[in-house]
Amino acid sequence: MSSSILDILQAAAPAAGEPPAWVTFMPFVGMAVIFWFFILRPQMRQQKAHRDKIAAIKRGDQVLTGGGFVGKVVKIDEQYAEIELAPNVKVKALKSTITDIVGPGGSAPAND
Numbered sequence: 001m002s003s004s005i006l007d008i009l010q011a012a013a014p015a016a017g018e019p020p021a022w023v024t025f026m027p028f029v030g031m032a033v034i035f036w037f038f039i040l041r042p043q044m045r046q047q048k049a050h051r052d053k054i055a056a057i058k059r060g061d062q063v064l065t066g067g068g069f070v071g072k073v074v075k076i077d078e079q080y081a082e083i084e085l086a087p088n089v090k091v092k093a094l095k096s097t098i099t100d101i102v103g104p105g106g107s108a109p110a111n112d
Contacts, residue, residue, distance in 0.1 A: 054095055057081065062104060066097040 057063065061073045063083065071083035074090060081098060084090050 053101060054098055057095070057098065057101065062102045063098045064100045064102050065093055066099050070102055 057073060057076060059073055059076060062070065063073055063081070064070050065083065069083070069085055069091070071085040071091070073081050074084045075082040076095070079095060080092050081095050082090055082092050
């Protein structure tokens with residue numbers, strides 16, 4: 001009986017040529033670092049830039065909403081922005097739905 005227990009313990013013991021256990025995790029650590037630098041970090045920078053841009057919106061800016069509407073900001077508070085889409089057509093939108101600040105004007109429409 002004692003010989004069978006010794007055989008089991010001897011079989012379970014690590015061989016002399018095996019690398020340490022932490023070496024087997026190195027590829028996973030490397031993939032996590034690559035994932036962080038190439039995917040997560042740039043995405044966090046982009047989100048921060050968008051947050052800063054939205055926080056800097058002021059009255060008179062022309063904005064693009066998530067629904068594709070372009071309008072001029074008439075009134076703004078902490079959570080909402082009142083946007084004038086056309087003369088006497090105003091909508092109240094969440095600031096988080098504003099996707100971009102559009103530059104003033106540009107070229108005249110083709111039908112004018």
